[in-house]
Amino acid sequence: MARTVEGEYEPPIVNFGEMGPIRCNRCNANMQFVDAGRRFQCLMCKLTTDVPTEYFQHLGHTGQRVDKYERPELVLGT
Incomplete structure (x- = not known):
């Protein structure tokens, strides 16, 4: 991955534990x-x-999860 430059935030690391990330089967x-x-x-x-x-x-009424902004894996890249 690219290095962060001054003023950038470190990307969050999401740990799903044993379940692993939610992906297509x-x-x-x-x-x-x-x-x-x-x-x-x-x-x-x-x-x-x-x-x-x-x-x-x-x-929610927009068709997005109501916890979207509490989960970095859902909000990054949008």
């Missing part, structure tokens, strides 16, 4: 939450998978 790509946050759909292969219960969070 088929192709390991990123996901988009659907079905009120209960499932996610892969952005690459379109597979729909249930969200693990320990990672579930409801979606």
